[in-house]
Amino acid sequence: MTLFSFSFIGPFLSTLIFCFIALSYSASLGAEEWGSPPIRPISSLIRKKLFHSIFLHKDDSACPAKNFYSYKSFIHASKHFPKFGTTGSLATRKREIAAFLAQISHETTGGWATAPDGPYAWGLCFKEEINPQSNYCDASNKEWPCYPGKSYKGRGPIQLSWNFNYGPAGKALGFDGLRNPEIVSNNSVIAFKTALWFWMTERKPIPSCHNVMVGKYVPTEGDIAANRTEGYGLVTNIINGGLECGIPGDARVDDRIGFFKRYAKLFNVDTGPNLDCAYQKSF
Template sequence: MASSSLTRTSSPFSLPCFFFLFFSCHSLLSSIQSTEAYFSISALLPESLFNSIFLHKDNNACPAKDFYTYPSLIRAARCFPKFGNVGPLAIRKREIAAFLAQISHETTGGWATAPDGPYAWGLCFKEEVSPQSDYCDSTNKQWPCYPGKSYKGRGPIQLSWNYNYGPAGKALGFDGLRNPEAVTNSSETAFKTALWFWMTEQKPKPSCHDVMVGRYRPSKADLEANRTSGFGLVTNIINGGLECGRAGDGRVNDRIGYFQRYAQLFGVDVGPNLDCENQKPF
C-alpha cells in the first residue's frame, strides 16, 4: 500500500468487544490504540445508504452477485476500529466515501450508459477477469509464492501479488500464500483484505487512511514529487505506477466519479487534490 486535530477519549474498549476483536482479528490487535473510542461505522453508513450506493451489486449481470453483503462489511470494520473513526464528522464520512469509491472502481461493472449511471455499479466483480500473469514476484523472499497459486486481483480492493497476500493473510488469520482463494470464499475476509490495505502503511507509501484523515506528513521527496494529501494521493498509493503522472487518465477519472457521487450521498465535499495527474508515482 501518516496530524490534524483528533477527537479523542480515554475510554478503552469494552471487555466483550476486546475479546471479539482478539479472536476475530488475530495479530491486528497489536496495532490497535485503545485510547480512541470505537464506534461502529454503521452509525455513518447505515444499510439503507449502503444499498443506495451499491444499487446494482446484486444484479444478475454481476459475477459477485450476493457476495458483498452489508453485515460482512460491518463485521470486517470491527477489526479496524480507526477506519471512519478519526477526526471530525466530515472527515470520517469523507474517508468512508473515499474507501467505497476506490473499491467500487476496482470492482466496477458500470459503463457510460448503464442504468442509474456508471457510478452505481460498484462491487460487481470479486476476482480479476483474464489476469495477465500469476502476479508472483519471485524476487520477494520474505513472501515466497506457493507452487500453482495465482495472486491475481481478488476482493473489493483487488488484492494482488504475493507480497500483499502474505502479510494480509498473516494479519487477518489465513494463509495468504497457500490459500489466496480465501479472499473470494468469504465476503467478510474479502472486506478485511480491502480494509487491511487501506489502513496499512507500506513505506515509502503512507496508508490511505492517514492520507484521508490528515495524518500524512509529506517528506521532502514527496513534496518534490507533488504528492500532496487528497483523494488523488490515495489513487497513487493504490495504482500510481499505471495511472498517475499523466493527464486525463480514464481510470483516475472513474475513481473520481465514484467519489463525487458517494461524497454527495454522505453530504460532504470531496476535499482537495482529487486527481494525481501531476504526481510522480511512488
C-alpha cells in the same frame, strides 16, 4: 448525645443526587459539547439503506459477485480496524468511508457510460480479476514466496494482488494468503478485511490511505518534490500510481473520482481538494 445532627442528612443526600444526575446528563451529551467524542461504530454513519443506495446493482444477475458483498460482512470486517471511519471530525469520518467505498467500487466496477443509474452505481460487481495476464508471482520476493500452482491475481474489493500483498495480509488477518489466496474471493468478510487491511496499512515510505484521508499524512521532501499532495488523488497514487498517475486526463483516475463525487454527495460531505494525481510522480 449524637455525634452529628440528622438535619445534615437532607442537604447531603440532595447534593449526592444532584451530582449523579449531572454525571448522567454529561455522559448523554453529544461529542461536540464535551470535547472528547466517543468512538461510534461506522454503522452509525453508513446504515444498510445508504449502503444499498451506493451499490445499487451489486446483486444484479449481470454481476459475477452477486450476493457476495453484503452490508453485514462489511460492518463485521470494519470492526477489525477500529480507527477506520472513526478518526477526526464527523466530516472527515464520512469522507474517509466515501473515499474507501469509491476506490473499491472502481476496482470492482461493472458499469459503463450508459449504464442504468449511471456508471457510478455499479461498484462491487466483481470479486476476482477476469483474464489475468499473469499469476502475479514476484519470484524475487523471498520473504513471501509463491506457492506452486497458486495465482495471486486480483481478488476482493480492493483486488488484492501479488504474493507480497497476499502473504502479509494473510498473516495480519489470520489466513494463509500464500497457500490459500482463493479464500479472498470465497469469504465475504475476509474479502472486506483484505481491502481494509490495504487501506489502513502503512508501507514506508508509502503512507496509508487512512492517514492521507484523515489528515495525518506528513509529506517528506521527496513527496513535495514529486507533487504528492494530500487528498483523494494521493490515495489513488498509493493504490495504483505506477499505472495511473502522472498522466493528465487518465480515464481510470477520472472513474475513481466519479465514484467519489457521487458517494460524497450521498454522505452529504465535500470531497476535499486534490482529487487527481495527474501531476504526481508515483511512489
